[in-house]
Amino acid sequence: MKLKSILGGVAWALAFIASAHADVTVNFTGATAFQKATLESIKARFLAEPIATRSFKFAHDKAAGGFNGAKRSIFIGKFPGISGITTIKCCFTGSVEGIRALVPVVDPLPPTYLPSSVLDGTTATDTGAELANVTTGQVPEPSDIAFSDVAKSSTPYGAYPLQPSTPAAGVIVFTMIGSEGCPISNVTAQQFRALLSKGFQPLRLFTGVATDTQKVFATGRNDGSGTRTTYLAETGFGITNTVKQYVTNESTATELTTIQLVPAGGVNDPALPGQSTANASTVWGQDVDGNGGYDSGGTLKGDLGKTGTSVTVLDEFGDDAFGAPQNLFLVSWLSLNDAVTARQNGAKILGYNGVILSDIAGTPGQAGNTTMSAADIAKVTEGAYTAWGYENMYRLNSITSGDKLAVYDAIKSNLVLSTAGIALTDMHTGRAVDGGVVAP
Amino acid sequence: MKLFKNKLRVLALAAGSLAITLAGANAANSFYTPGDLVLYFQQEGDTDTVYVSLGNTATVFRDATSDILNTINISTQLNAAFGANWATATNLYMGVAGVWGISSTNSSLQNGDPHRTLYVGQSRSGVGTVGEANSAGYTVNTDTSMDIGATNIRDMNIPFDDASGVNGYNSAAVVSPTSVSAIDNKNPFLSPGLQGDAFGIFGGGVQQVGTAGTFAASFGAVSNVEFALDLYRIQARNDVVGQYGEGAGIRSGTYEGSLVLDSTGNVSYTAAVPEPATYALFGSAALVIGFIAVRRRKMSEKQS
Numbered sequence: 018m019k020l021k022s023i024l025g026g027v028a029w030a031l032a033f034i035a036s037a038h039a040d041v042t043v044n045f046t047g048a049t050a051f052q053k054a055t056l057e058s059i060k061a062r063f064l065a066e067p068i069a070t071r072s073f074k075f076a077h078d079k080a081a082g083g084f085n086g087a088k089r090s091i092f093i094g095k096f097p098g099i100s101g102i103t104t105i106k107c108c109f110t111g112s113v114e115g116i117r118a119l120v121p122v123v124d125p126l127p128p129t130y131l132p133s134s135v136l137d138g139t140t141a142t143d144t145g146a147e148l149a150n151v152t153t154g155q156v157p158e159p160s161d162i163a164f165s166d167v168a169k170s171s172t173p174y175g176a177y178p179l180q181p182s183t184p185a186a187g188v189i190v191f192t193m194i195g196s197e198g199c200p201i202s203n204v205t206a207q208q209f210r211a212l213l214s215k216g217f218q219p220l221r222l223f224t225g226v227a228t229d230t231q232k233v234f235a236t237g238r239n240d241g242s243g244t245r246t247t248y249l250a251e252t253g254f255g256i257t258n259t260v261k262q263y264v265t266n267e268s269t270a271t272e273l274t275t276i277q278l279v280p281a282g283g284v285n286d287p288a289l290p291g292q293s294t295a296n297a298s299t300v301w302g303q304d305v306d307g308n309g310g311y312d313s314g315g316t317l318k319g320d321l322g323k324t325g326t327s328v329t330v331l332d333e334f335g336d337d338a339f340g341a342p343q344n345l346f347l348v349s350w351l352s353l354n355d356a357v358t359a360r361q362n363g364a365k366i367l368g369y370n371g372v373i374l375s376d377i378a379g380t381p382g383q384a385g386n387t388t389m390s391a392a393d394i395a396k397v398t399e400g401a402y403t404a405w406g407y408e409n410m411y412r413l414n415s416i417t418s419g420d421k422l423a424v425y426d427a428i429k430s431n432l433v434l435s436t437a438g439i440a441l442t443d444m445h446t447g448r449a450v451d452g453g454v455v456a457p
Numbered sequence: 458m459k460l461f462k463n464k465l466r467v468l469a470l471a472a473g474s475l476a477i478t479l480a481g482a483n484a485a486n487s488f489y490t491p492g493d494l495v496l497y498f499q500q501e502g503d504t505d506t507v508y509v510s511l512g513n514t515a516t517v518f519r520d521a522t523s524d525i526l527n528t529i530n531i532s533t534q535l536n537a538a539f540g541a542n543w544a545t546a547t548n549l550y551m552g553v554a555g556v557w558g559i560s561s562t563n564s565s566l567q568n569g570d571p572h573r574t575l576y577v578g579q580s581r582s583g584v585g586t587v588g589e590a591n592s593a594g595y596t597v598n599t600d601t602s603m604d605i606g607a608t609n610i611r612d613m614n615i616p617f618d619d620a621s622g623v624n625g626y627n628s629a630a631v632v633s634p635t636s637v638s639a640i641d642n643k644n645p646f647l648s649p650g651l652q653g654d655a656f657g658i659f660g661g662g663v664q665q666v667g668t669a670g671t672f673a674a675s676f677g678a679v680s681n682v683e684f685a686l687d688l689y690r691i692q693a694r695n696d697v698v699g700q701y702g703e704g705a706g707i708r709s710g711t712y713e714g715s716l717v718l719d720s721t722g723n724v725s726y727t728a729a730v731p732e733p734a735t736y737a738l739f740g741s742a743a744l745v746i747g748f749i750a751v752r753r754r755k756m757s758e759k760q761s
Contacts, residue, residue, distance in 0.1 A: 211601055214601050214604050214605045214608070215561055215600075215601050215604045216561060216604075217561070218601070257642065258608075258609075258612070258657075259608055259611075259612050261559075261561075261604070261608070278560075302615070302616070302621070302623070303612065303615055304620070304621075305611065305612070305615065306559065306560070307559065307608075330562075332560055332562050332563045333560060333563070334560075334563060334565070336563060338562035338563070339562065
């Protein structure tokens with residue numbers, strides 16, 4: 018073990034000394050729905066370096082072993098095909114936000130990355146030395162590469178040139194999902210459009226049972242999210258149309274206690290407990306009441322794993338909307354990665370337009386399957402299940418050669434598709450645009 | 458909380474206006490407030506649209522008792538957006554819409570109107586009788602459709618409101634390029650000359666298309682009329698205590714008056730004239746009130 022560490026250290030030092038002038042830093046941003054796959058792909062590339070020269074270290078903002086769920090992370094070491102030291106930084110802020118970070122527009126929420134210095138005291142190893150729970154010191158930096166669940170043309174930045182012309186790297190699968198205890202089994206595009214139009218609907222709209230008078234509330238992401246763009250496109254609601262969504266202001270570990278129709282700006286004046294300006298929708302210039310949403314899938318999937326038996330529902334002004342606590346359910350749309358976590362916490366994976374990925378849907382509250390079965394995958398690849406989009410990998414228009422392009426190509430060619438992903442080569446159907454017709 | 462927020466909005470508006478006056482800094486369009494009636498124009502194939510704020514839907518147009526002549530002249534904006542021959546363009550469309558709030562649950566009022574009270578125009582079939590509707594009117598089938606309509610009317614006016622100041626709009630009438638404006642988006646065309654669902658709920662659109670000649674030589678006191686729209690008020694709720702239209706019908710349009718544009722760019726409003734039946738109703742009510750008053754006086758005299 019000691020010999021191995023020494024050899025690793027020597028290799029690290031040699032590599033550093035021999036190629037100090039060829040060091041490269043590449044900043045990744047974009048899709049939170051694809052962050053697990055992105056991080057696992059990056060780590061896998063460092064591990065692909067031959068053992069004799071393999072040496073890297075990484076830091077992230079999650080607990081030890083949880084790097085693939087980190088919003089911010091940094092990897093430093095020997096990357097295959099690059100002579101010097103390669104530093105890869107990641108900050109996942111959402112697909113549309115990611116594309117915004119690559120184009121020359123004013124970005125009020127630029128990605129902020131962990132500085133290299135956080136790993137100064139960590140010695141690289143051939144398996145990757147891990148430094149967990151690093152949450153301070155991040156600074157805004159320009160981004161180089163962005164993953165996006167949607168095409169650039171589905172964002173306000175379609176006119177800006179980015180590389181490459183064919184950015185699709187894989188397919189990412191989504192699902193409708195209900196909060197813990199939700200009696201709904203399926204959501205149609207029509208029902209979801211009705212839900213987003215009003216913010217809530219009676220349960221009977223989904224169950225067809227006239228006596229189901231409880232309310233179902235819409236929840237979801239803000240407009241920097243590719244996940245949101247996908248559900249607005251797929252269901253026919255319209256990418257640029259405003260929605261009415263609720264977010265959780267207050268909750269316990271297991272119970273929702275207060276939800277609110279997201280006010281413009283994300284907060285009331287004065288701010289109410291639990292509100293956040295990060296929930297505002299700023300991408301399309303439509304920061305208006307109802308149109309905000311969660312700025313990350315992490316909080317959303319956590320809230321979906323909670324029950325809502327006595328919830329105070331606030332309107333956009335902060336007033337009690339119904340005058341009494343409600344016994345309610347939330348319905349949203351998540352990537353399968355996030356949905357599996359939510360399901361394990363009690364949420365219910367639902368069918369979409371009558372088709373459900375039944376094996377991964379499993380049973381709420383149980384560990385169950387964490388990857389799609391062959392039968393589930395076939396529903397996507399053959400076209401029966403259409404809640405999916407292409408995972409696109411964009412890079413700055415200026416990156417046309419050199420080490421940054423080498424990193425881009427290496428990651429894109431060796432994606433670890435994880436729970437939510439399907440390889441392009443496995444697809445027997447396709448679509449021309451986000452939300453477009455799915456056909457062979 | 459509502460009152461507080463409203464006060465904040467007033468303060469914010471005042472502060473915004475002050476900022477414009479003092480420094481010309483970016484701020485919301487001080488000539489538009491949600492709840493104002495917005496006249497809007499689009500031309501098929503053109504890269505410009507026009508927004509015009511006409512004043513509050515309720516205080517200016519609801520139950521107006523007299524006509525409002527030449528309230529604003531927009532010839533400068535129409536010329537700039539669509540050329541000097543806009544009055545004879547056969548692919549120029551004029552619409553009008555307004556809503557002040559979109560909440561499904563909040564019971565606050567603006568000048569007596571609950572959230573989701575829609576004010577929407579409809580093309581007049583012909584000159585007809587001034588002061589009376591000459592269009593089919595509107596019926597909205599579901600409460601969720603009222604949400605959709607309210608949200609889309611609000612959203613059409615977001616660029617005009619220009620809350621962040623990025624568009625630099627600070628005028629009652631602005632020419633807004635289609636890359637910024639939401640007029641085209643909320644009033645789509647199915648094909649050339651065929652309007653789709655305006656605001657997501659009004660099939661066939663809500664606008665009037667221009668003609669090579671004039672719409673009418675005269676309409677009340679207005680001459681050389683190019684466009685004439687009937688204005689309808691459609692309320693989503695009738696259960697808010699103290700609201701205008703409390704207990705009255707919901708999701709059905711009531712005619713308020715007609716908006717008219719003449720060939721020189723002047724905008725006028727002809728108020729609805731109560732129908733004879735309404736006069737009869739008023740008369741009956743007056744008789745009943747009088748009868749009760751007389752009876753009370755007599756009873757009072759007996760008791761004393």
